[in-house]
Amino acid sequence: MEIKDKNLEELEKICSDIRDRIIDVVSRKGGHFSSTLGAVELTVAMHKVFDIKKDPFIYDVSHQCYPHKLINGRWDEFETIRQFGGLSGFTKPKESDADYFVAGHSSTSISLAVGAAKAIKLKGEDRTPVVMIGDGSMTAGMVYEALNELGDRKYPVVIILNDNEMSIAKPIGSISKYLSKILAGKYYQAFKERVDKNIIQHLPTGATYIAKKIEESMKLITPGIIFEEMGIDYIGPIDGHNLEEIIETLEIAKAMKKPVIVHARTVKGKGYKFAEGQHERWHGVGPFNVDNGKFVKKNSAKSATAVFADALLELAKKHENIVGVTAAMPSGTGIDKLMEEFPSRFWDVAIAEQHAVTSMAAMAKEGFKPFITIYSTFLQRAYDQIIHDVCLMGLPVVFAIDRAGIVGNDGETHQGAFDISYLRFLPNMILCAPRDDKTLEYSLEFGYEATSPCAIRYPRGAFKQLPYKASKFELGISELLKEGTSNKLFIGYGAGVSRACDTEALHKEDISILDLRFVKPLDEKKLKELASKYDDWYVFSDSQKQGGVASAILEFLDKQKVCINVTSFEYEDSFIHHGDTKKVEESLGLLPEQLVLKVK
Structure with a gap:
């Protein structure tokens, strides 16, 4: 879609068409919604002012990248957004040259821009990295590490701060709003440049000091002081839905040839009344009715997240030393229920996984029992902590x-494949996994009693409920669910137990099924016993094969000098694509009907 030669009226029509397309497709297919609707004018203005063919366009997280995809040759293909084999819901260079970098985790954009700017300078090229970052991403420490260097190096980078929750700077009455509007204008920026170069630098020492103090005192009642103090020019806040104002401001920022933050206030869900405002449920959505905003009903089965939240709530009522934290995902992790019930004991620390872990470590030292609730893919961010x-x-x-x-449609950046592999080798760490709702409750009770670090993993969506009575967790103790007559043994871990059961049900042999429960420590006594009975072991776990459950079992068997044929049905060494979970599993050969053939 050509943007450069369009006038304002034509650009506004393009914005309207983009919104209509997003609403139409997402209402039928699902996807990230309110954040991407709120960024339409900002995106169109970016493509008007900057050159997508040479300037790096860097989207933080890229929840807001749908307009960018539509502008850059994916209008028809947008029908396939987040579908198996279709477009990714995030920026993806393999999909288009217009996508500069993969993005799915937050707060990486400014660091990328600094790196790009360094490369551009070394190559002697005339290009400007332009970043779009949301106010939520500004809570992560990595952003300030990047800003710290950028303010010192002074590389030309334009950062568009898409503020849809006013979490960066709350306006202080009409005076602040008026001053901010002045600061966003081209006349003020030109005046400021002339004053700095032609007047302040040539004043006597005392007069220069006074002039600088006057300028700094004006900054104190504007939202940009934190950026100005870091050496980065600040413009704003501006209206993030006023296309003319955005274009004019970006032209100024681009011409400044130094690091600039353009602070734009936007409305999440802009253009679709049911989603406008601070409604978390409209961030990532499933199919919905456009006319009334009602979502298409999903499977009514209780999710593992909901089971976790209810079970932890009951534990927290019994034990006053239980505390908890999440990193910007209160409703996604179910911690919102506990934050409402116990606001002084459960916290959302925003996108700050490293801080979440270390702060809870101190609480543990002080005698509290912290539960850190984070998605598998985001816990990677706090590995050192x-x-x-x-x-x-x-x-x-x-x-x-x-x-x-x-996890399905979110794809490579969000699949929870690696937690077993990256946690299993850590001294003092316990790793366990429940197979269903009741064993999830028991695992939390076990975690409360544990005297060392303990990681409990559970899937997105609902567990399949199995016909085996649950028992309480004991450290390093597995559970033999079914003792068969075959020389084969199915070993399941976590949600992998239900896959083992489904595969066994399709098989004509009477096969034994073990719920491993703990991958660290392993139930060595039980495994030794089973090694004398079964020649062929098959491992079922929703995790990466390298360093995973089968690896742990093979290491044990090797140490014991026991020869067993072990086959792993874990994920191969690759990143897993997005799409409907069942289609993804089918592509990996992990459906029970596929596994039966492999076993045979």
């Missing part, structure tokens, strides 16, 4: 790892 601040001291912190395994 898990090692250095929790495991090294053996502190009894519980990691409740949500979204472990395949």
Whole structure:
């Protein structure tokens, strides 16, 4: 879609068409919604002012990248957004040259822009990295590490701060709003430049000091002081839906040839009345009715997340030393229920996984029992803190790892494939997994009693309920669910137990099924016993094969000098694509009907 030669009226029509397309497709297919609707004018203005063919367009998280995809040659293909084999819901260079970098986790954009700017300078090219970052992403420490260097190096980078929750700077009455409007204008920016170069620099020392103090005192009642103090020019706040104002401001920022933050206020869900405003449920949505905003009803089965939240709530009522934290995902992890019930004991620390882990380590040292509830893919961001601040001291912190395994439409950046592999080798760490709702409740009770770090993983969506009576967790003890007559043994871990059961049900042999429960420590006594009975072991776990459950079992068997044929049905060494979970599993050969053939 050509943007450069369009006038304002034509650009506004393009904005309207983009919104209509997003509403139409997402209402039928699902996807990220309110954040991307709120960024339409900002995106169109970016493409008007900057050159997508040479300037790096860097989207933070890229929840707001749908307008960018529509502008850059994917209008018809947009029908396939987040579908198996279709467009990714995030920026993806393999999909289009217009997508500069993969994005799915937050707060990486400014660091990328600094790196790009360094490369551009070394190559002597005339290009400007332009970033779009949301106010939520500004809570992560990595942003300030990047800003710290950028303010010192002074590389030409334009950062568009898409503020849809006013969490960066709340306006202080009409004076602040008026001054901010002045600061956003081209006349003020030109005046400021002339004053700095032609007047202040040539004043006597005392007069220069006074002039600088006057300028700084004006900044104190504007929202941009934190950026100005870091050496980065600030413009704003501006109206993030006023196309003319955005274009004019970006032209100024581009011409400044130095790091600039353009602070734009936007409305989440802009253009669709049911989604406008601070409604978390409209961030990522399933299909819905456009006319009334009602969502298409999903499977009514209770999700593992909901089971976790209810079980932890009951535990917290019994034990006053239980505390908890999440990183910007209160409703996604179910912690919102506990924050409402116990606001002084459960917290959302925003996008700050490292801080979440280390702060809870200190609470554990003070005698509290912390439950850190984070998605598997986001817990990766705090790996050093898990090692250095929790495991090294053996502190009894519980990691409740949500979204472990395949998460479906979010794809490569969000699949919970690696937590077993990256946690299993840490000293003092306990790793366990429930197979259904009741064993999830029991695992939390076990975690509360644990005297060292403990990680409990559970899947997105609902567990399949199995016909085996649940028993309480004991450290390193597995559970033989079914003793068959075949020389084969199915070993399931977590949600992998139900896949083992489904596969066994389709098989004509009478096969034994073991719920491993703990991958660290392993139930060595039980495994030795089973090694004398079964020649062929098959491992079922929703996790990466390398360093995973089968690896742990093979290491044990090798140490015992026991020869068993072990086949792993874990994920191969690759990143898993997005799409409907069942289609993704089929592509990996992990459906029970496919596994039966492999076993045979």
